[in-house]
Amino acid sequence: MAAELGHFALILAFCLALPQAFFGLMGAHWRRPHWIALANRAVAGQWVFTLFSFACLSYVFYQNDFSVLYVAQNSNSELPTFYRFAAVWGAHEGSLLLWLLVQATWALGVAAFSGNMPQQMTSRVLGVLGLISAGFALFILMTSNPFLRLWPAAPDGRDLNPLLQDPALAIHPPMLYIGYVGFSVPFAFAVAAMLEGKLDSLWARWVRPWATVAWMFLTCGIALGSWWAYYELGWGGWWFWDPVENASFMPWLIGTALIHSLAVTEKRGLFKSWTLLLSITAFSLSLLGTFLVRSGVIESVHAFASDPGRGLFILSFLGVCVGGALALYAWRAPLFRSNAGFAAVSRESFLLFNNMLLVGATIVILLGTTYPMFMDAFGLDKVSVGPPYFEAMFLVPMLPMVFLLAPGMHAAWKKASFDSTKKILGLLLGVAIVLALAVSVGAYGWNSVMTVVGLTAAFWVAGAALVDPISRWRNGHSLPASIIGMSVAHFGLALFIIGATTVESYKEETDLSLKPGQTTEHAGFEFTMTKVEDVDGPNYQAVQSEVVITRDGEQVAVVHPQKRVYRVQKNAMTEAGIDAHWNRDLFVAMGEPLGEDAWSLRLQYKPMVRFIWLGAAVMALGGLIAICDRRYRKRVTVDEGAAAAAGAKTA
Amino acid sequence: MTPRRRRMTLVALIVLGVGAATAFALTAFQDNLLYFYSPSDVSAGKAPADRVFRVGGMVPEGSFTREPGSLEAHFVLTDYAHNVKVSYTGVLPDLFREGQGVIARGRMGADGVFVAEEVLAKHDENYMPPEVADSLKKQHQKPPADGPLPTT
Numbered sequence: 001m002a003a004e005l006g007h008f009a010l011i012l013a014f015c016l017a018l019p020q021a022f023f024g025l026m027g028a029h030w031r032r033p034h035w036i037a038l039a040n041r042a043v044a045g046q047w048v049f050t051l052f053s054f055a056c057l058s059y060v061f062y063q064n065d066f067s068v069l070y071v072a073q074n075s076n077s078e079l080p081t082f083y084r085f086a087a088v089w090g091a092h093e094g095s096l097l098l099w100l101l102v103q104a105t106w107a108l109g110v111a112a113f114s115g116n117m118p119q120q121m122t123s124r125v126l127g128v129l130g131l132i133s134a135g136f137a138l139f140i141l142m143t144s145n146p147f148l149r150l151w152p153a154a155p156d157g158r159d160l161n162p163l164l165q166d167p168a169l170a171i172h173p174p175m176l177y178i179g180y181v182g183f184s185v186p187f188a189f190a191v192a193a194m195l196e197g198k199l200d201s202l203w204a205r206w207v208r209p210w211a212t213v214a215w216m217f218l219t220c221g222i223a224l225g226s227w228w229a230y231y232e233l234g235w236g237g238w239w240f241w242d243p244v245e246n247a248s249f250m251p252w253l254i255g256t257a258l259i260h261s262l263a264v265t266e267k268r269g270l271f272k273s274w275t276l277l278l279s280i281t282a283f284s285l286s287l288l289g290t291f292l293v294r295s296g297v298i299e300s301v302h303a304f305a306s307d308p309g310r311g312l313f314i315l316s317f318l319g320v321c322v323g324g325a326l327a328l329y330a331w332r333a334p335l336f337r338s339n340a341g342f343a344a345v346s347r348e349s350f351l352l353f354n355n356m357l358l359v360g361a362t363i364v365i366l367l368g369t370t371y372p373m374f375m376d377a378f379g380l381d382k383v384s385v386g387p388p389y390f391e392a393m394f395l396v397p398m399l400p401m402v403f404l405l406a407p408g409m410h411a412a413w414k415k416a417s418f419d420s421t422k423k424i425l426g427l428l429l430g431v432a433i434v435l436a437l438a439v440s441v442g443a444y445g446w447n448s449v450m451t452v453v454g455l456t457a458a459f460w461v462a463g464a465a466l467v468d469p470i471s472r473w474r475n476g477h478s479l480p481a482s483i484i485g486m487s488v489a490h491f492g493l494a495l496f497i498i499g500a501t502t503v504e505s506y507k508e509e510t511d512l513s514l515k516p517g518q519t520t521e522h523a524g525f526e527f528t529m530t531k532v533e534d535v536d537g538p539n540y541q542a543v544q545s546e547v548v549i550t551r552d553g554e555q556v557a558v559v560h561p562q563k564r565v566y567r568v569q570k571n572a573m574t575e576a577g578i579d580a581h582w583n584r585d586l587f588v589a590m591g592e593p594l595g596e597d598a599w600s601l602r603l604q605y606k607p608m609v610r611f612i613w614l615g616a617a618v619m620a621l622g623g624l625i626a627i628c629d630r631r632y633r634k635r636v637t638v639d640e641g642a643a644a645a646a647g648a649k650t651a
Numbered sequence: 652m653t654p655r656r657r658r659m660t661l662v663a664l665i666v667l668g669v670g671a672a673t674a675f676a677l678t679a680f681q682d683n684l685l686y687f688y689s690p691s692d693v694s695a696g697k698a699p700a701d702r703v704f705r706v707g708g709m710v711p712e713g714s715f716t717r718e719p720g721s722l723e724a725h726f727v728l729t730d731y732a733h734n735v736k737v738s739y740t741g742v743l744p745d746l747f748r749e750g751q752g753v754i755a756r757g758r759m760g761a762d763g764v765f766v767a768e769e770v771l772a773k774h775d776e777n778y779m780p781p782e783v784a785d786s787l788k789k790q791h792q793k794p795p796a797d798g799p800l801p802t803t
Contacts, residue, residue, distance in 0.1 A: 389679050
């Protein structure tokens, strides 16, 4: 019964998305306040029904109703309750329903927090969001219905993929989706501005918090995925340049460019059409990512099912969204000319470089990710692009970007002189070089020039990020949230670079064979395998070894890596034993039994690896602080309100 | 320098930078392209002798051997027409097992044994790397049937 109710609610949600789109767009076009009000109601209704549908799916999972095909495929009576809820988005159909719920929630958010915006703008934005919702609801109903019944019912389910039975991975998809889907809001704003033919600083001020929130969630989602891959896949790597990771990283890079470009549009009324283009691109890349992951053109743990019908639908949807938006752009972009100028050295040019380099990095990744697919599609060679390409090429735009960041933060709008900050920036650069040499040569030993360059960049950015808040605080000037947010986010980037540079330069990894009672030395630590025993989990059996780690005779840690076999899917899973410390991880993963009690073990020493995720978290925190800025909460200005009222009267 | 001249210098510098970056990108791209070959291709001598490439196929039952206590493993990859012997030292992926499709990345040794640097097998029992499925199809062998429930 619950499944049918859920299915029915989903159809109703689709039916409400259509009037939301129609009355939202046409109500604004013909200036009919009643239609606009109707679109607002449709948003609320759509959200309620989508939430109900989602709750129904959660309920059938909770009930272990194996007469529902999707539940039978992705759950099991032995699955712990927590993971039964996580299993709702553990595969394709349910994760799309989650997508739709997130989409509806964003629309509800826009409707709720639009008090400072003219009604017509809000209405157009909601209309565009309604179109996107309708597309996704149709996609679910036509190709990926999670409520289909299985007859006769399965006696038990096939279980959730053991890789996904993990707390970090349970919240990774929602985070990522909130980010992906969040970029539909700037997209909708861009389309609305183009329809309206008007784009000013106020528009940029409305869009900025939405873009920043989407970016924040995407940052957290990507970081969680990276963290999960690190401890769950058993390889100890934190980024693999896997097509699926790239698919989430490209919208992030463009989203980063977008929030910087929006700053210029808000403050100076420049880069207008560029900002529009970035808004369109960020959401297009989110859709492209979905297409890559869902269509089965690439294979990975994420590619739940390869169904050409689904791929075709998303590709058509992508074509309609992007094609429509770009056509509108080609038609309307000439309206958004700005005539303000800026000097070659100014905040504007630094942000221009930031944008160019971020887009450059995106192109590098896009090329490496899609080239093998094109080759395959045209029946040419089967190729893949190795991580060394990405590792080398990603640095080409990113290194100059990071070095431009330190002065860029202190450049004035219009024309920057650096008279007052020259001294402090130079001093900080000197300190950064000394620190980088001290860390790389002094603490860890010489590795390469790139290590020193990377650390110098990180320390310089970290120092430069603090200059402005500290000097404002000491001089008793006001310290708006947007400045604190910017400084915190840039400081987070510096932490990330410290982590990434150090771990990639000084990690020590080895595979070896060890028997209980044997000791081996690795990276200055002694690893002793004391015992190997069998343990039982709720839905798996495991072989667990105990490894005692000592340094100079003193015990540092005891870790318990496991090799699990889940009872239903019979897949072996590695559960790494990790001793985490602020400045290093010791990572022990079990391989396989080698005979005569011996096991293959993977031992890793990962200096500063925690800074990678800490840095990402601090970046997201910076975003959170920035959106708390007071000016985003200001009501609409007098003439804006008057104009909107006049518009309503003529209707 | 006049402003016009300064602007031209800036443009020239940017063009130069973008050009250099593109050249670097294309070289890095060429160097890191990994080609995929089936065991039949390898037997026919199509695979390069001096470059890293990927070879994929099924691991037949009973072909996996390892010295007790040693990390060095030997197995065979087949497309049911030709075989390639593979050696690999290190921890094998969780999903590696006989009777399943895997992909190995490495180079051809002088003795005709493929020395793998990495072995990929990240699929469940119903699934096969698409490259492997394709090359099996070419050899007129059907991939194994699906599990008890239909996959969507």
